[in-house]
Amino acid sequence: NTAHELGHKKSTLERRLAKIVLAVVGYGHFYIEHNKGHHKHVSTPEDPASSRFGEGIYRFALREIPGAWSRAWQSEKERLGRQGKSPWTLGNEVLQPLAITVPLYVGLVVLFGPKIIPYLLIQAAFGWWQLTSANYIEHYGLLRRKLPDGRYERCQPHHSWNSNHVMSNLLLFHLQRHSDH
Numbered sequence: 001n002t003a004h005e006l007g008h009k010k011s012t013l014e015r016r017l018a019k020i021v022l023a024v025v026g027y028g029h030f031y032i033e034h035n036k037g038h039h040k041h042v043s044t045p046e047d048p049a050s051s052r053f054g055e056g057i058y059r060f061a062l063r064e065i066p067g068a069w070s071r072a073w074q075s076e077k078e079r080l081g082r083q084g085k086s087p088w089t090l091g092n093e094v095l096q097p098l099a100i101t102v103p104l105y106v107g108l109v110v111l112f113g114p115k116i117i118p119y120l121l122i123q124a125a126f127g128w129w130q131l132t133s134a135n136y137i138e139h140y141g142l143l144r145r146k147l148p149d150g151r152y153e154r155c156q157p158h159h160s161w162n163s164n165h166v167m168s169n170l171l172l173f174h175l176q177r178h179s180d181h
Helices: 002-006 012-024 030-041 057-082 095-112 114-138 166-171
Strands: none
Touching: 002 012, 012 030, 012 095, 012 114, 030 057, 057 114, 095 114
């Protein structure tokens, strides 16, 4: 959740820190998908990070995790394409965190041997599950109306589940006031 909040900051340093934290669990694409995809399509059928009414968390995870990767990659491919660049460049913000994850994991395997691989996979899965669980809860079953012109109504606070509990606020870095971010 710290990476989630850092990814919303304006400072380049804080955004880079978000990418680094997400890279540790191999989920660096979240930074792009969340800010450029989820925020635009939140609480619509087009958003893989918004859970649907009646959808179980495991089914959601099977849709959300690959959907997030796909949308982040597509977003960067389009952005770089407008600049006349290939997506296979370090300017691709999906590849930047992977350029941290892969050497980090390889270095740890070289340093500690193959016995560390299960631990790396478990901590990565735990990190992915934390972000997926948060996405599942934050917009569960909430949909924005589609307008006659084909666009969706403006996102409002009632399109997110919120909580005003002080302890949640302290422990979750304001995540429980999701519509405020």
